[in-house]
Amino acid sequence: MLLQQADHVVQAVVATNFLATSRASTEAFKTANLLKTLSVNALIYGETATGKLTLARYILPNASIFSANDFEKLLEAVDTNSELIITHIENAPNLKRLIDTISASKARVIVTSNDSNLNELLHDSFSVRIYLPPLRERFEDVKPLLELFLQEANKIFGEEKPFEMPAYELDLSQNANSLRKQLFLHYSFTNINENELMAVIEEYLSDKLGSKNDYRNYLHLYEVPLIRAGLKQFKSQLQLAEKLGLNRNTLRKKIAEHARYNLE
Template identity: 55%
Template sequence: MQKKISQQMMMVVVVLVAAAVVDVTSFITASLASQQAKKTATLLKTLTVNALIMGENGVGKRSLASFILPDAPIIDASNFDELLVTLESSDNIIITNIDNSPNIKRLIEKIHSKQIRVIATARESFSNEYIDEIFSVKFDIPSLSQRPEDVRLLIEKFVQEAATLFGGDQVFSYENFKPDLSNNANSLRRQVMINYLLQDIQDIELINIIENYLYDKLGSNSDYRNFLYLYEVPLIRSGLKKFKSQLQLADKLGLNRNTLRKKIAENKKYLQGE
């Protein structure tokens, strides 16, 4: 089934991806590290202690927190007034990004005084003089780059999600697919969604996307040269992957080898590792 691309569809992708980054992993447990984190979370479900889950964005901190306290309200620590109001009426609460709290001391005092069960999340290895007063259990979740066994399962999960969302099948091309783990599951999900849509793209659809991208960016006297990389970079990258050498690629493109080398040098920041 052909998956048609349009400006409106791409906007839908961006909105849906942005809306879903709060819980994109459902916490896959293929790696030993994620299995251990899930075991710790399972134990915490049976206890009444407060716990702090630390790690980079997109590693599954919020998923595990919700697993421990499935019915608890979830409040970001930066929304301090809302958080204080919620603490007045809750026995259990999940506080995300507690390291972003504008007043951790006051927050800890409120939790103590109300005797509230708290599961919180924070950046990797977060430390604060007041934190030890409230959290008897603290543990880190490693990044996805350290959990390669989880990555393939996450890709499969996001492909299934894309197929459901866009009404296609679950066929996905893994050839030359390099997972973007820069923001862990957040960046990986966005990458899979876009690649799923683009794998059957037609040339006219690609032209329309580039046209839309360039429309608001044109205006200087050297735009042709400034934006030529949008054509040259994907051509060179795909050619090097397919033909394996600059010599063969130059021949296929009908270029002098020195000309190709010059093009590669001009676009080196996009071609690193190729």
């Protein structure tokens, strides 16, 4: 989500890792800049891993961070901190008590919520609200986010792979979390050898074996990727059957057995 229109925004992005290219994230960042100059509380909400905490940290870089899950500790923190970031406010067991405590304190507070459907009390208590849509609704932010994750992967793995937009379907189900996991897995398996691959499968199976039908139950771990890769490469079941040394009907039967994996 790299905003390139203004130098001061780029510098802020570098400092906070909040990247803004889409209209929604750009507007959110503008509001965040305004909030840095005001002494008002605010609410940032949206699905998990959409950049809420990163943006809150940009607004209040020196604030202590507490989760609403640890309620009693949080109430004490509101009274003892001048600046505070509260995460997962939707999980507060007594939201009214928390809101009343915030209102009575002198603390500057930014709260975040993973719930896009705001509780009426939250809606009424925070006049300044920033909504961060999921990545599937601001796809312009995905490429720069992938670039950031690739830089991280290059440092971890000690390589310098150039960035290329992936040809595979991106996993945005958990926004930045699922996207980062997918890239790291793809990065890890790019140069994996047979022994490493078998070690991964062995680790996966180590605590799952124990029934009488384990061979049949886990054979798909070999068959599904083999068939899927073959169909991508050879484009037809007939050609793939020939390459695998299988009867075409046998291959069709295998594809039917694994129908839940959408091999056709």
